[in-house]
Amino acid sequence: MSGSDVKPSRLGLVLTACCLGQFLMVLDAASINVALWEISQALHFDPSGLQWVVSLYTIVLSGFLLLGGRAADLFGRRRTFLVGTGIFTAASLVAGLAVNQLTLVLARGLVGLGAAIMVPATLAVLGTTFTEPARRAKAFGLWAAFGGGGGAVGALIGGAITGMIGWRWVELINVPIGLILLAVTALVVTEQKSDVRGKLDWAGAISVTLGLVALVYGITQSTSAGWGSSEVVSALVIGVALLAFFVVDQAKLASQPLVPLSIFRNRSVSAANGAALFASGAFGVTFFYATLLMMGILHMDGFAVGLSYLPLALGTFVTARACAPAVNRFGPRPILLAGFILTGAGLAWLGFADETSSFAADLLGPTLLIGLGEGMVIAAGTIAGTAGLPWQLQGLASGLINTTRQLGVALSLAVIVAVTAVYTNNLIASGTAEISATAAGYGLAFFILAGIACVGFTCALFVPAKPRPAPESQPPIEAKEPALAGSK
Numbered sequence: 505m506s507g508s509d510v511k512p513s514r515l516g517l518v519l520t521a522c523c524l525g526q527f528l529m530v531l532d533a534a535s536i537n538v539a540l541w542e543i544s545q546a547l548h549f550d551p552s553g554l555q556w557v558v559s560l561y562t563i564v565l566s567g568f569l570l571l572g573g574r575a576a577d578l579f580g581r582r583r584t585f586l587v588g589t590g591i592f593t594a595a596s597l598v599a600g601l602a603v604n605q606l607t608l609v610l611a612r613g614l615v616g617l618g619a620a621i622m623v624p625a626t627l628a629v630l631g632t633t634f635t636e637p638a639r640r641a642k643a644f645g646l647w648a649a650f651g652g653g654g655g656a657v658g659a660l661i662g663g664a665i666t667g668m669i670g671w672r673w674v675e676l677i678n679v680p681i682g683l684i685l686l687a688v689t690a691l692v693v694t695e696q697k698s699d700v701r702g703k704l705d706w707a708g709a710i711s712v713t714l715g716l717v718a719l720v721y722g723i724t725q726s727t728s729a730g731w732g733s734s735e736v737v738s739a740l741v742i743g744v745a746l747l748a749f750f751v752v753d754q755a756k757l758a759s760q761p762l763v764p765l766s767i768f769r770n771r772s773v774s775a776a777n778g779a780a781l782f783a784s785g786a787f788g789v790t791f792f793y794a795t796l797l798m799m800g801i802l803h804m805d806g807f808a809v810g811l812s813y814l815p816l817a818l819g820t821f822v823t824a825r826a827c828a829p830a831v832n833r834f835g836p837r838p839i840l841l842a843g844f845i846l847t848g849a850g851l852a853w854l855g856f857a858d859e860t861s862s863f864a865a866d867l868l869g870p871t872l873l874i875g876l877g878e879g880m881v882i883a884a885g886t887i888a889g890t891a892g893l894p895w896q897l898q899g900l901a902s903g904l905i906n907t908t909r910q911l912g913v914a915l916s917l918a919v920i921v922a923v924t925a926v927y928t929n930n931l932i933a934s935g936t937a938e939i940s941a942t943a944a945g946y947g948l949a950f951f952i953l954a955g956i957a958c959v960g961f962t963c964a965l966f967v968p969a970k971p972r973p974a975p976e977s978q979p980p981i982e983a984k985e986p987a988l989a990g991s992k
Contacts, residue, residue, distance in 0.1 A: 517692040518633050519643055522626040523650040524685050525589065529619040530650075532596070532678055533561070535662025536612075537795050538806050539671040546671060547605050555921070556609050558792070559720055559914060564616035566910035567713025570762040571704055573624035573900050573907075578704065578760075581632065582695040585625035586686060592618025593682030600675035615675075627902030629693060631890055638832055641887060645828030648883040649821045657817050659791065663810025705758040708750055715746030716914060723918040727925040763904060767893075772836075773901060775966035776889035777908045779840055782960030783881045784909035785916030786847060786953045790874060792917060793949045794854070798867070801859050801943045812863050812871070819875025824883040831884050836891075839884035840964035846877025848957035855950035858943040881960075888967050916956060924949050 536558065544554050576584040595614035602608035627647065634643040665673045722739030729735050754761040768774040791813075798804045798812060827839050850873030857866045889905035928945035932938055 514692050514694075515633065515639075517688065518629065518694075519646065521585075521685065521688045521693055522630050522643075523647050524681075524688070525585065525622050525626040526647055527650040528589075528592070528678065528681055528685060529623050531658040531661065531681075532592075532615065532619070532675075534658030534791060535665070535674045535677075536561075537791050538659050538662035538810055539666045539674045540795075541799060542666050542671040542806075543608070547602070547608060549605060553605060553609075555724060555917075557612055559724075559917070560609055560717075561612040561616040562910050562914045562917075563716045563720060564613045564713060565620045566907050566914055567716055568617055568620035568709050569624055569907040569910065570712070570900075570904060571706075571709040572621040573628065573902055573904065574704060574760070574762050575621060576625045576628045576902075577897070577900055580695045581625050581629045582689065582693045584621060585629065585689050585693060588618050588620070588622030588625060589682055589685050589689065590618070592622055593679055593686070594618075596675045596678035596682065600672045600679075611675075615678075623906055624902045627886070627890070627906070631902065638829075641828040641832040644887050644890075645825050645831070645883045648886050649824035649879065657813075659795070659813040660810035660817070663806035663808070667806045703760055705753065705760055705762045708753045708758055708762045711746045711753060712750040715743045715750060716911070717743075718746060719743030720914055720918045723915075723922050727922050763900070767897070767900065767904070770892050771966065772888050772891040772968050773893070773904070775963055775968075776836070776885050776891075777905055778963035779844075779881070779960050779967065780885050780889065780905050780908045781912040782956050782963060783844070783847070783878070783885065784912035786851060786957040786960065787874065787878045787881075788909070788913035789916045789920060789949070789953060790851065790854075793920075793946050793953075794867075794871070797857060797943070797946045798863070801939060801946065802861065802863070804863070812867065815868060816871045816875035819872050820879035820882070823876050823879030825879075827880050827883050831887055835967075835969045836884035836888040837964060837967040837969050839880050840888070840967060841961060843877040843880030843884065844957055844961035844964055846873050847881065848877075848954045848961065850874035850877060851950050851954035851957055855947045855954065857947065857950075859939050891968075916953075920949050920952055923952065 540554055540557065543549065543557060549557070572584065572588060575587075592615055595611050595618055599608055599611035599615060602611055630643050630647055631640075634640040661677070662674050665671075665677065718739045720743075722736045722743060725733075725739065726736050731737075754763050755765055794813075795809055798809045799806070804812070823843070831839050850870040853870035853873065854867065861867065886905065890901040893901050924945040927948055928941050931941035931944055936944070
């Protein structure tokens with residue numbers, strides 16, 4: 505059945521379920537950042553180990569999002585949504601009860617796996633339910649608003665929870681929300697499954713995930729072991745080899761590839777994914793460094809840090825929600841370009857903050873700009889990344905753009921941590937006070953992130969001004985080369 509068969513009276517509830525699923529994932533990812541300091545104290549993490557609480561989640565999420573999108577196409581949107589939400593909820597419970605480092609890190613990886621199955625299903629349900637262009641734009645805009653706003657609201661909630669009842673509840677709060685989402689989804693989302701038959705490409709999912717783990721490990725270890733060390737070189741070689749195998753697997757080996765390479769013939773899809781890679785690399789890492797700046801340099805407590813993200817959250821929510829009519833009228837490209845300009849300007853401004861700064865004078869303005877810009881980028885990029893495709897491929901397209909976003913965060917964080925660590929250590933070695941050197945390292949990170957936003961702006965220039973609408977109907981998807989609507 506197609507999405508048009510959904511009863512109008514249920515459209516609002518379906519939209520609520522999809523937005524809640526997106527919000528839950530982003531809420532978890534953001535709130536854990538504010539709790540990292542408490543986690544390190546409770547479970548005795550050193551800095552390199554602590555990074556994996558975030559990194560393993562992000563890498564597993566990025567590695568299996570494609571599989572999640574494909575599963576939605578193969579087995580049905582509703583069923584996939586329920587399975588992903590169940591894994592996410594159960595893994596959050598394990599993470600919240602973890603008593604050692606290994607349990608927490610592995611549980612965070614499973615949380616990422618649940619999110620990888622759940623999130624593309626939410627976007628696929630939207631894409632197949634809201635087929636009329638104006639309603640579709642509004643639905644995607646609200647979905648993006650919940651995603652963007654969820655990041656900042658997650659930081660606020662994470663700070664409040666950590667300060668009042670402890671870091672464990674940052675994970676445990678996902679459990680009741682997840683149970684509610686399971687109930688709502690089971691009641692209101694109608695099953696929608698394409699005619700495609702086949703199997704999941706486990707070799708592709710595992711190779712890309714392990715390849716990213718090895719690559720990120722090599723980059724992060726370069727600071728302590730050196731780029732020429734056997735440990736770093738081996739990790740990088742293994743990572744590149746596994747990622748190369750993934751490409752070969754998609755092109756030649758897999759009977760049902762996660763990413764049929766012909767999807768990139770759609771210019772809107774390929775350009776939007778390029779823009780998403782750099783947008784997420786800039787925005788996602790901003791939370792990491794802004795939190796460190798506020799807590800480590802400006803000595804703000806967790807609740808104050810979370811509260812400080814409210815302007816950013818408001819900006820993201822307002823623009824993501826409000827720009828849908830503009831995208832529908834003018835196309836996604838001008839909205840993307842304007843969003844990247846605001847984001848890049850805010851990041852460059854934030855780069856001037858140091859130990860003498862205050863939130864009101866030096867952080868409020870740039871974080872508001874970043875929020876306004878990112879809301880525009882998320883909403884317009886999501887629409888562009890799924891434009892011109894038949895409804896049977898919405899799961900694949902949504903999984904692809906979300907994978908690209910997570911990949912941008914993982915790689916950007918690994919590279920910037922390595923670069924700023926060397927810069928900070930050199931300043932300290934030259935006699936600079938540690939707090940000043942650390943603040944300067946964070947400033948360098950924000951300047952690099954502004955540069956990444958500029959690269960995203962360049963990618964957005966290639967997004968078609970008016971992507972071709974998706975076809976009304978399509979024949980069953982072929983195993984290797986699905987028929988795709990192009991964009992000009």
